[in-house]
Amino acid sequence: MIELLIVLAIIALLVGLLVPALSVVRNMAKETKQKAQFATIELALAAFKNDDGDYxxxxxxxxxxxxxxxxxxxxxxxxLGWDLLGFHPNSDFTSNGINNAGVFVYDSSNDILFGQRKGPYLENATADVFTLGSIFWKTGTGSLAANTNVLCDVFHATTVTLPGGTTSKAGAPILYYKANTSGKILNEVYRVTDNDAIVMIKQQADGREHPLGIPNDLNAAFYNYIRDPKITARPWPYRPDSYILISAGADGLYGTPDDICNFGN
Known part of the structure; x- marks a missing residue:
């Protein structure tokens, strides 16, 4: 009887050691997959810049x-395009696909407009793209257009319903900030407001505060987050000549140490 209890105690101890180790391995695999996704997105952005002249x-x-x-x-x-069928070079990046000249450039029934499209620069099947409305169907999308698409990270924590009625798993939206290369100070190069609305609706959905969503002293959390510590002459961001990408990481919170980014460590 004593021997059996000893064996059971050893098994329980081993299980207690193994479960956290498996969790660490799982997270490491996800982090590697996320970095690979960013590498693919960076190649796609380079191709977009080659076609369009800028990011x-x-x-x-x-x-x-x-x-x-x-x-x-x-x-x-x-x-991917407004409707996932390629980007139209005359787009002015509006939520309804109508440019400043009043043209619906994503009219897929117009062969001329359709033939002018570029890309898609990513494969739809592997791009982890979902509509905002399908991700935040419980709490809403705030001021953002619900029927528009976002690229999501690989930390799949949300069940979404696809147009055909099937379900899938989505991660957190990937935050994208384009650098203003003519900016002379940190908060001119990158604008916290570019994705503030995404962070806000994610906070609401999670019921938790995100470090990048705290409205503190002039958004210091965001600007400290993107600041390059190697440059000491003046506050200066990482990647001041291109763009930054941010994944919320395994905990789903923007601005915590487990975030995956295309800058820093």
């Missing part, structure tokens, strides 16, 4: 706090 814009439009189209949504449009 896609990321500003929150029409206007901050009331706009319905922000950086994460514009990243998805640039790399």
């Amino acid at each position: 896609p814009r990321s500003d929150w439009t029409p206007a901050v706090f009331t706009g319905d189209y922000c950086g994460a949504q514009k990243l998805a449009e640039a790399l």
Whole structure:
């Protein structure tokens, strides 16, 4: 009897050691997969820049706090198209696909407009692209257009319903910020507002505060987060000549140490 209890105690101890180890291995595998996804997105953005002359814009439009189209949504449009059938070079990055000249450039029934499209620069089947409305169907999308797409990270924590009625798992939207290369100070190079709306609706859905969503002293959390510590002469961001990408990581919170980014460590 004593021997059996000893064996059971040893088994329980081994299980207690093994479960956390398996969790660490799982998270490491996810982190590797996320970095691979970012590498693919970076190649796609390079191809977009080659065709369009610059990286896609990321500003929150029409206007901050009331706009319905922000950086994460514009990243998805640039790399996949507003309707996932390719990007139209005459797009002005609007939530309804109508450009500033009043043309619905994503009219898929118009052969001329359709033939002018570029890309898609990513494979739809593997791009982890979902509509905002399908991700945040419980709590809503705030001012953002629910029927627009975003690219999501690989930390699949949310069950979404696809148009055909099937279900899938989605991660958190990937935050995309394009650098203003003419900016002379940190908060001119990158604008916290570009994806502020995404962070806000994610906070609401989670019922938890995200470090990047805390409205503190002039958004210090965000600007400290993207600041390059190797440059000491003045506050200066990582990647001031291109763009930054942010995944919320395994905990689903933007701004915590487990985030995966295309900058820093």
